[in-house]
Amino acid sequence: MSEIDTLIRDLGQPGVPLELGVLLACLALAVGVCWLVGRRQPDDSVWFGRVIVDGLLFPLLALALTYTAMLMLAQRQPVAILKVAVPVLISLAGIRFLARVFTLVFPGSGMARLVERLFSWVAWIAAVLWIVGLLPHVMDEMDAIHFAFGKSRISLLGLVQGLLSSGVVLVLALWISAALEKRVLDQTLHDLSLRKVASNAIRAVLLLVGLLFALSAVGVDLTALSVLGGALGVGLGFGLQKLAANYVSGFVILFERSLRIGDTVKVDNFEGVVTDIKTRYTLIRAANGREAIVPNEKVITERVENLSLADTRLLLACDVTVGYESDVAQVQRILCAAALASDRVLKDPGPFALLNKLGADGLDFSVLFWIEDPSRGQMLVRSAVNLAMLTGLREAGIDIPYPQRVVHVRAQKEAA
Numbered sequence: 001m002s003e004i005d006t007l008i009r010d011l012g013q014p015g016v017p018l019e020l021g022v023l024l025a026c027l028a029l030a031v032g033v034c035w036l037v038g039r040r041q042p043d044d045s046v047w048f049g050r051v052i053v054d055g056l057l058f059p060l061l062a063l064a065l066t067y068t069a070m071l072m073l074a075q076r077q078p079v080a081i082l083k084v085a086v087p088v089l090i091s092l093a094g095i096r097f098l099a100r101v102f103t104l105v106f107p108g109s110g111m112a113r114l115v116e117r118l119f120s121w122v123a124w125i126a127a128v129l130w131i132v133g134l135l136p137h138v139m140d141e142m143d144a145i146h147f148a149f150g151k152s153r154i155s156l157l158g159l160v161q162g163l164l165s166s167g168v169v170l171v172l173a174l175w176i177s178a179a180l181e182k183r184v185l186d187q188t189l190h191d192l193s194l195r196k197v198a199s200n201a202i203r204a205v206l207l208l209v210g211l212l213f214a215l216s217a218v219g220v221d222l223t224a225l226s227v228l229g230g231a232l233g234v235g236l237g238f239g240l241q242k243l244a245a246n247y248v249s250g251f252v253i254l255f256e257r258s259l260r261i262g263d264t265v266k267v268d269n270f271e272g273v274v275t276d277i278k279t280r281y282t283l284i285r286a287a288n289g290r291e292a293i294v295p296n297e298k299v300i301t302e303r304v305e306n307l308s309l310a311d312t313r314l315l316l317a318c319d320v321t322v323g324y325e326s327d328v329a330q331v332q333r334i335l336c337a338a339a340l341a342s343d344r345v346l347k348d349p350g351p352f353a354l355l356n357k358l359g360a361d362g363l364d365f366s367v368l369f370w371i372e373d374p375s376r377g378q379m380l381v382r383s384a385v386n387l388a389m390l391t392g393l394r395e396a397g398i399d400i401p402y403p404q405r406v407v408h409v410r411a412q413k414e415a416a
Contacts, residue, residue, distance in 0.1 A: 004132045004133060006133075007080055007083070007084075007131070007132070007133075011080045011081075013077065013078055013080070015073075015076075015077040015078070015079075016080060016081060018073075018077075019073065019079060019080065019081040019082055020081055022069045022073065022082070023066060023069075023081055023082060023085055026062055026065035026066045026069055027062055029061075029065060030058050030061040030062035030065060031053055031058065033061060034048060034053060034055070034057050034058045034061065037057075038055070038057065045100075046097075046100040046101055046104060046175060049096070049100055054096070054100075055096060055100055056093065056096050056097050056100060058096075059089050059092040059093035059096055060093050062089050063086065063089040063090060063093060066082055066085050066086060066089060067082075067086055069082060070082035070083065070086065083131075084131050087126075087127040087130040087131055088127055088131075090127070091123040091124055091126065091127040094119070094123050095116075095119065095120050095123050097171065098115075098116055098119050098171060099116050101171050101174055101175045101178070102115070102116055102171075104175070104178050105174045105175075105177075105178050119167075139157055142155065142156040142157040142160065143155050143156070143157040143158075145157075147159070166210075166211070169210040169211075169213050170207065170210045170211065172210065173203075173206035173207050173209065173210035174203070174206075174207070176206055177202050177203040177206045177207075180202055242297070243280070245297045246279075246280045246281065246295050246296045246297045247279050247280055247296075249295075249296035249297045249299065249300040250277065250278065250279040250280060250281075250282075250296040251279070252296075252300060253277060253282070253296055253299060253300065254277060258306070259274060259277065259282065259299060259304070259306065260274065260277075261274050261275065261276065261277060262274060263306055263307070264306075264307040264314075264374045265284060265304055265305060265306050265307065266304070266305035266307070267284060267292070267294050267298070267299065267302075267304050267305075268294075268298070268302070270284060270286065270292045270294075271286060271305075272284040272285045272286035272287065272290075272291075272292065273285050275291070277296075278296075279296075280295070280296060281293050281294060281295050281296060282294045282295075282296060282299055287376070287377035287378070287379070307374055313346065313370045313371065313372045314370065314371050314372075314374040314378075315368060315369075315370055316368070316369055316370075316371060316378060316381065316382060317366050317367065317368045317369075318339075318366070318367050318382060318385050318386055318389065319356075319364065319365070319366050320335070320364075320365050320366075320367075320386075320389055320393070320400070321359060321361055321362040321363065321364050321365070321400065321401065322362050322363050322365065322393065322398050322399060322400060322401070323362050323363070323398070323399035323400070323401050324362060324363060325399070326362075326363060326398045326399065327398075328355060328363070330396065330398070331353070331363070331365060331393075331398060332353040332355075332365070334389070334392040334393060334396055334398070335351075335353040335365060335367040335389055335392075336350070336351050336352065336353055336367065337388075337392060338367070338385055338388035338389040338391075338392050339351035339367050339369040339385050339388070341384070341385070341388040342381055342384040342385055342388070344371050344373065344376070344380075344381045344384075345369045345370070345371060345381065345385070346369070346370040346371065346372060349370055350369075351367055351368060351369035351370075352367070352368055353365055353366070353367045353368075354366050354367075354368065360403075361401050361402070361403050362399075362400075362401045367385070367389070369385070
């Protein structure tokens with residue numbers, strides 16, 4: 001008698017209502033425990049998800065309760081409903097695990113959603129084959145299909161099992177790295193740049209270790225990777241030296257903290273705010289909305305003006321020329337008051353006005369003032385100070401002269 005016939009026969013037993021009640025009780029108990037434990041958990045929790053039963057804990061807890069109940073009832077009567085529920089809950093647990101980890105690590109990624117859907121189809125197909133009893137036969141057929149790679153022969157079953165085991169290991173590595181970044185790094189490292197480099201380094205190390213474990217589980221000889229490592233080293237030495245230099249420079253920038261996210265910098269006559277530091281390049285956004293992608297090697301090897309490294313304050317200057325008959329002390333008072341009229345100008349240290357020189361057209365003054373938010377731009381505050389200076393000088397009746405030139409016309413003597 002086949003598995004499907006046995007399942008149909010067991011579904012007609014008088015103990016099926018009892019099994020159904022036990023299954024509902026197990027599910028209700030799992031939901032209650034998840035609600036009690038996870039009602040105060042965040043929405044991005046892998047264990048609880050967005051709606052308590054959307055996480056990993058519910059199918060795992062329901063699977064443990066259902067399997068225990070199945071073993072206990074199997075001693076008294078044939079079980080059918082619980083046998084069907086066990087593979088369904090196993091598939092649900094695998095799907096929930098992959099979906100929640102991908103949502104946490106790759107939010108909004110279309111490729112992650114595609115991988116999740118493909119795995120869901122494979123898991124549900126495997127559950128159906130398990131229920132109807134065809135899974136062992138399918139596995140035998142897959143084991144009979146071999147592929148030859150040189151002197152090695154790999155079966156289709158071994159390849160699928162290796163892919164599944166490596167996928168589980170890599171997803172676990174992503175989960176551990178995301179948990180460390182959220183629980184540990186966010187609390188211990190308050191600097192965004194250090195937190196970013198630490199999370200990238202932890203994720204890279206965990207993925208490398210997970211990949212090595214996965215390759216070992218598939219049966220790949222890890223000693224053969226030494227040849228690949230040597231070839232990669234030669235490639236980096238010749239063809240990829242610029243790329244490697246940018247990657248190394250990125251880690252140097254993040255570790256030295258000479259450049260941090262949020263700093264106002266000037267690189268190659270481009271001034272803006274550092275919005276992100278990648279492993280290969282740095283993004284700088286100007287006040288007008290333009291973004292510059294600067295290779296990290298350029299940031300390391302060339303001159304960079306960091307306006308926020310030692311002090312976030314920035315000294316600005318606005319120039320004006322007044323007539324020679326103007327009162328110098330009065331002009332200085334008007335210029336300082338005009339600078340203080342802007343709420344972005346600091347009062348400590350306050351602005352001050354200087355007489356630069358006795359120009360050809362008048363007295364050249366400069367008012368110098370400090371701002372502490374250069375990331376908001378400089379043109380608006382300069383415009384506000386210039387407008388206030390113009391208004392103050394006009395109200396005081398102080399002349400702002402035009403450039404004056406004297407033209408001498410010499411009459412040429414008539415030729416004899």
